[in-house]
Amino acid sequence: MNPADLGLPVDVPSTALFTDHYELTMLQAALANGTADRRSVFEVFTRRLPEGRRYGVVAGTGRVLDAVENFRFDSAVLEFLRERAVVDMRTLDWLASYRFSGDIWGYPEGEVYFPGSPVLRVEGSFAECVLLETVILSILNHDSAIAAAASRMSSAAGDRPLIEMGARRTHELAAVAASRAAYVGGFTSTSDLAAGFRYGIPTVGTSAHAFTLVHDSERDAFTAQVASLGRGTTLLVDTYDVAEAVRTAVEVAGTDLGAVRIDSGDLLLVAHRVRQQLDELGATSTKIVVTSDLDEYAIASLAAAPVDAYGVGTQLVTGSGHPTCSMVYKLVARATSADPKAALVPVAKKSTGGKTSIGGRKWAARRRDPDGVAEAEVIGVGPVPSALADRQLLTHLVKAGEVVAREPLEAARDRHRAARASLPLSATQLSRGEAVLPTEYV
Numbered sequence: 508m509n510p511a512d513l514g515l516p517v518d519v520p521s522t523a524l525f526t527d528h529y530e531l532t533m534l535q536a537a538l539a540n541g542t543a544d545r546r547s548v549f550e551v552f553t554r555r556l557p558e559g560r561r562y563g564v565v566a567g568t569g570r571v572l573d574a575v576e577n578f579r580f581d582s583a584v585l586e587f588l589r590e591r592a593v594v595d596m597r598t599l600d601w602l603a604s605y606r607f608s609g610d611i612w613g614y615p616e617g618e619v620y621f622p623g624s625p626v627l628r629v630e631g632s633f634a635e636c637v638l639l640e641t642v643i644l645s646i647l648n649h650d651s652a653i654a655a656a657a658s659r660m661s662s663a664a665g666d667r668p669l670i671e672m673g674a675r676r677t678h679e680l681a682a683v684a685a686s687r688a689a690y691v692g693g694f695t696s697t698s699d700l701a702a703g704f705r706y707g708i709p710t711v712g713t714s715a716h717a718f719t720l721v722h723d724s725e726r727d728a729f730t731a732q733v734a735s736l737g738r739g740t741t742l743l744v745d746t747y748d749v750a751e752a753v754r755t756a757v758e759v760a761g762t763d764l765g766a767v768r769i770d771s772g773d774l775l776l777v778a779h780r781v782r783q784q785l786d787e788l789g790a791t792s793t794k795i796v797v798t799s800d801l802d803e804y805a806i807a808s809l810a811a812a813p814v815d816a817y818g819v820g821t822q823l824v825t826g827s828g829h830p831t832c833s834m835v836y837k838l839v840a841r842a843t844s845a846d847p848k849a850a851l852v853p854v855a856k857k858s859t860g861g862k863t864s865i866g867g868r869k870w871a872a873r874r875r876d877p878d879g880v881a882e883a884e885v886i887g888v889g890p891v892p893s894a895l896a897d898r899q900l901l902t903h904l905v906k907a908g909e910v911v912a913r914e915p916l917e918a919a920r921d922r923h924r925a926a927r928a929s930l931p932l933s934a935t936q937l938s939r940g941e942a943v944l945p946t947e948y949v
Contacts, residue, residue: 521577521578521579521580521581521584522574522575522577522578522642523578523579523580523581523584523602523605523638524584524587525574525641525642525645526638526639526640526641526642527640527641528593530637530638530640530641531588531593531594531598531602531638532593532594533637534594534598534601534602534634534637534638535594535595535597535598537633537634537637538597538598538601538634539597541845542633542845543632543633543634543845544632544633544634544845545632545633545841545842545843545844545845545849546630546631546632546633546841546842546847546849546851547630547631547632547633547636547637547838547840547841547842548628548629548630548838548839548840548841548851548868549628549629549630549636549637549640549836549837549838549839550625550627550628550629550836550837550839550869551613551625551626551627551628551629551643551644551647551834551835551836552622552623552624552625552626552834552835552837553620553622553623553624553626553832553833553834553835554622554623554833554835554861554862555622555833556621556622556832556942557652557655557826557828557829557832557833558829558939559938559939559940560655560829560942561930561933561934561935561936561940561941561942561943562619562620562621562655562658562927562930562934562942562943562944563619563620563621563624563651563655563832564617564618564619564620564651564654564655564657564658564691564692564923565613565614565615565616565617565618565619565620565626565647565651565654566616566617566647566650566651566653566654566687566688566691566692566919567616567646567647567649567650567651567654567684567688568613568614568615568616568627568647568904568919569616569913569914569916569919570646570650570684570687571611571613571627571642571643571646571647572611572904572905572910572912572913574639574642574643574646575607575611575639575643575905575910576910578605578607578638578639578642579605579606580602580603580605585599585602585603588602601634605635605638606908607631607635607639607905607908608631608635608907608908609629609630609631609632609635609636609905609907609908610629610630610631610903610905610906610907611627611628611629611630611903611904611905612627612628612630612901612902612903612904613626613627613628613901613902613904614626614627614871614900614901614902615900615902615912615914615919615922616691616914616918616919616922617654617691617918617919617920617921617922617923617924617926618900618922618923618926619923619926619927619930620884621884621942621944621946622942622946623865623884623886623946623948624871624884624886624900624946625869625870625871625886625901626647626651626834627643627647628868628869628901629643629836630868633838633841637838640836643836644834644835644836646684647832647834648831648832648833648834649681649684649685649688649830649831650684650685650687650688650691651688651832651834652826652829652830652831652832653684653685653688653689653692653823653824653826654688654689654691654692654923655692655826655829655832656692656802656803656822656823656826656827656829657669657671657688657689657690657691657692657693657694657823658692658693658923658927659803659827659935659937660692660693660694660801660802660803660806660817660819660823660827661692661693661694662693662803662927662935663803663804663806663807663810663935663937664693664806664817665810667814667815667816667817668695668696668815668816668817669689669693669694669695669696669816669817669818669819670694670695670696670697670698670711670796670816670817670818670819671685671686671689671690671694671696671697671698671699671702671819671820671823672697672698672699672798672818672819672820673685673819673820673821673823673824673825674686674698674699674820674824675820676820676821676824676825677824677825679701681824682699682701682702682824683699683701683702683705683706685823685824686699686702686703686706686708687702687705687706687708687916689823690706690708690916690920691916691919691920691923692923693920693923693924694819694823695709696708696709696710696711697709697710697711698710698711698712698818706916707916708916713732713736713740713741713742713743713768714728714732714742714743715743716743716746716770718732718743719743719746719747720746725746725747725751725752725755726755726758726759729742729755729756729759729760730759733759733760737765738760738761738763738764738765739763739764739765740760740764740765740766741765741766741767741768741794741796742756742760742764742766742767742768743767743768743770744756744767744768744769744781745768745769745770745771745772745777749769749772749777749780749781750780750784752767753767753781753784753785753788754784754788757785757788757789757790757793761790762788762789762790762791762792762793763790763792763793764790764793765793765794766793766794766795766796766815766816767781767785767793767794767795767796768795768796768797768798768818769781769795769796769797769798769799770797770798770799771799772799774797774799774805774809774812774814775808775809775812778795778797778809778812778813778814779812779813781795781813782795782813794815794816795813795814795815795816796814796815796816796817796818797809797812797814797816797817797818798817798818798819798820800820800821800822801817801818801819801822802819802822802827802828803822803827803937804937806819807937835864837855837856837864838854839853839854839855839864839865839866839867839868839869840852840853840854840866840867840868841854851868853866853867853868853888854866865948866888867888867889868888869886869887869888870886870887870888870891870899870901871884871885871886871899871900871901872885872891872895872898872899872900873885873898873900873944874894874895874898874947875898875929879929880929880930880931881929881930881931881944882931882944883944883945883946883947884944884945884946884947885898885947885949886946886947886948886949887948887949892949930943930944931943931944
């Protein structure tokens with residue numbers, strides 16, 4: 508059984524209203540003046556990376572495909588639009604049979620991206636493409652921000668596993684998406700059961716301070732937990748006195764205690780003291796898990812500490828200071844008429860303040876040096892140079908309205924690991940800097 512096929516309360520029957528009011532008013536006007544059927548090309552990109560970031564991570568692609576499939580205006584949705592007089596009857600009739608029938612190309616999930624990268628390209632009539640703007644951006648901006656933070660954290664953690672545990676720090680539905688994005692970015696498990704059920708992500712968890720506090724003594728709490736979950740469990744040792752708790756934990760569980768968790772204090776100092784104490788007590792295989800408002804910098808600072816795993820919550824689900832990627836969805840080409848054979852012409856917004864865009868239906872490729880290390884993100888309009896033909900990044904995701912590139916989440920996770928490894932070494936530095944690859948337009 509695939510849990511993702513069951514449907515969940517975290518899913519919605521329709522994504523049609525995950526949009527902005529003006530998408531529908533544009534549609535109404537376009538239907539009235541005959542531009543609705545013009546063949547159009549929209550692209551998703553960001554003009555810049557968040558300050559100090561060296562690369563971005565594409566995440567949420569699989570959720571975008573689900574959202575496009577579920578973008579349906581059922582009777583209840585249509586009645587809502589009619590009652591609010593959002594659009595006229597002609598538009599409501601058109602929406603009643605809406606099905607996206609165009610094509611979507613994009614960077615595969617887990618791939619890295621840079622300023623200007625056309626991470627998603629949506630092609631079809633103006634009417635059917637313009638409606639998808641908001642839901643696509645809401646998914647990609649959120650998930651890619653979480654995945655980028657997760658990638659930095661997993662790079663800092665090295666081979667040590669990371670547990671996503673931020674559900675209580677964000678919206679309940681965002682928590683599920685954040686768990687998924689974190690897994691793409693390199694986390695190994697989540698505390699969120701809905702994410703485990705929906706996406707098959709491994710789930711973990713043992714106890715909180717409340718469990719210790721509800722018992723008459725710490726020993727009673729540890730004894731109850733070990734009796735229930737076995738000696739391989741993780742005992743939380745910082746409710747009262749850490750040294751005393753570690754001693755009690757080993758007395759209760761024995762030297763084959765699975766792990767202890769530290770959730771407060773000077774983690775670097777406490778971890779060293781706990782490791783020494785565990786070893787002196789003969790619990791040399793007992794692992795140490797640290798939590799407590801960690802981010803990539805805190806994780807990096809613990810690289811030399813005897814820590815075996817990290818649990819990350821708030822900083823992860825808020826993008827570690829950058830909760831959005833500032834991606835935009837722009838019309839870059841459109842036909843000169845509604846004739847299916849009409850030629851596409853580039854279009855672009857011209858403005859001051861850094862909001863200009865480049866017209867034309869684009870391709871993207873990543874040039875590598877002789878050692879296989881990426882050296883530039885190359886973006887162009889028109890024929891792809893032969894030297895870059897096998898380096899193209901966009902893949903066909905939706906063809907004539909049908910999803911053609913759905914894949915297991917593990918594939919995106921593995922892809923990200925490979926993509927990050929192909930970047931210059933400076934990509935994983937936590938010090939502030941510019942994008943690790945230049946963007947070249949040809």
